[in-house]
Amino acid sequence: LRSLKQQTCEDRQGTPSDSDCSAVLEKTREFFQICDIEGKGFITRRDMQRLNGELPLSAEELENVFATLDADGNGYLTLEEFSSGFSAFAFESIQHSRHSRGDDDEEQHFCMLMENLGASNIFEEPGEVRSLWVQLRKDEPHLLSNFEEFLARVTYQIKETNQEKKEMETALKRKAATHDDEIQRLYEEMEQQIKNEKDRILLEDSERFLSRSQDMEHQLSAKEKELEILSNKQKRLERQCRELYSEQRETAVENVKLKQCNEDLSSELDNTTQELSLAQEQLMLLQEQSSCLHEEREMEIYRVTESLQRERASLLKQLDLLREMNKHLRDERDMCYQKPNTSAAKLSWKQRPGSITMKQSERKNSFKSDEDEEVLPQSKRKNVIGVNGHSMDLEDMVDGRPPSKHQLQRIISIEEDHLPQLLQQGYQAHLRDWSEDEELEEGMDLQMIAPTPTSPRGQPVGKETVQSEEGASSGPDRLFKIVLVGNSSVGKTSLLRRFCDNCFHSGTCATVGIDYSVKTLTVDNSQVALQMWDTAGQERYRSITKQFFRKADGVVVVYDVTNEQTFTAVRHWLASVQEGAGEDIPIMLLGNKTDLDGQREVPLGVAEKLAKDFQLIFYECSAFSSHNVTESMIHMARVLKDQEDREKEKTVSLVDSHAKKKSCC
Incomplete structure (x- = not known):
């Protein structure tokens, strides 16, 4: 330990001796002379390449060394610049070689320590232990003995653990062998069960095949009997065919006679058809005259009523x-x-x-x-x-x-x-x-006399719009009566005023009794007068409202999209309409007040489903913003016009069929 401490102190000092400095300076001068063959007193980049054989450096590395030594960037190096820079490089290489020698000694000493402790093959990564040992040796030499004792104890414990591990592996191998034997026994039993099951299934298949074969034999015998019966029937049918052939020849003779009679009848039919076409033309003229008279009568009634x-x-x-x-x-x-x-x-x-x-x-x-x-x-x-x-x-x-x-x-x-x-x-x-x-x-x-207060509704009963008066003067082609029904305060009067007068009054009072207005529209190049009847929605006027369904051409059921109760009452109104006007009358379901969409209580999908279930025309509109008011009424007028056209065509077809029956008789 003392020798290691002395060596560590020498390594820490790391200062080169005087002999080393002189050797480095001498070597530097030799390199400078090799580069400066001409004796210029300085070297350039090209001269620096002459050291390629002397030093273990490539051409690029020599270029980098020259750039590093040329601190002032003048493109050449003097002896002093080259000596100072190259000496520092040489000293670093010397120190590096000394450190490498010291590392080799430390490695040898550490290996000896691990062999003495018997821990050469104990640790999976001995490099970490070695680095810790080297660090303690350099920084804390007095703790090195404690660390070696700690390594000895750890090595002993690891050996004991490895021994226990080996014993457990041996026990595990014995257990695995026992488990394999058990698995093999279970596998053999399973194979035996599978074999027995296969034999049972084969036996059942053979028995089933035998029973099927017997059934097929019985069916085959039955089919043979049927074939014999069919052959007998075929013989009987062939005999009947021969008899029919003889009858056919007799029928051919009769057909010739009937053909001649048919030609005579066809000529008579042509004459009758010509007479019938003339009668139909006259009938169409009479129908046109009748329809004109009917329309003139309706318009006269309309003018008189107005x-x-x-x-x-x-x-x-x-x-x-x-x-x-x-x-x-x-x-x-x-x-x-x-x-x-x-x-x-x-x-x-x-x-x-x-x-x-x-x-x-x-x-x-x-x-x-x-x-x-x-x-x-x-x-x-x-x-x-x-x-x-x-x-x-x-x-x-x-x-x-x-x-x-x-x-x-x-x-x-x-x-x-x-x-x-x-x-x-x-x-x-x-x-x-x-x-x-x-x-x-x-x-x-x-x-x-003080002036009489005006009606809060703004118009008297039966007021007609300017457009309807103009239409009446020019003579509308059709006149339809449409009744507006629905709960009170759903906006029927506001819809009527928006449609007829294109105006909206927020202070409109509830309708009492019955009110109506007339508006003339142009639908498919035809003048159509709509007589719009506004009914009272209160419960006490329901009996009055039902009386107007009898002669109505169409009904508009109005509800408030912001009031779910008015939508719930739509079914009651539909029942009243069907009871008073019948099932064939066109009915429109009209949701009002869509401008208050934030207060909506009746979803659009629910209303569309109700209209689809009852086969109604469905619109949502706003009397306040006039959204879909005119569009919905034009749609209603077009439906009424098409319905009337179909009724007229049906009447014409019935008359034609009646005339044909008479001509046939």
């Missing part, structure tokens, strides 16, 4: 005006009776208006009494309902008692319409046969 509705609206307005005037005149009369008669001048001044007022009131009362007697008999007096939903007795209206402020708005008769009786009995003439003085007095009284 004029009647307008006259009815004007009469209702005049009736409301007369009631308001009567109320105003009665108020003035009561005020005149309450004032004291203090001045004769005032009394004379009020006498003329009072007489006029009494005259007008008598005239109006007589008009109302006539109306009670002729139009509204006691047994037929019904209740009428105003727009706001309040009901009032017709007796009160006839007696001159004016309705309340809310009841002055548009009044609709629910159960009967007395407009035709009014037109027939000449009440229009009674309303217009006033003198100029009476009209002047009426105008003065109207200036004193």
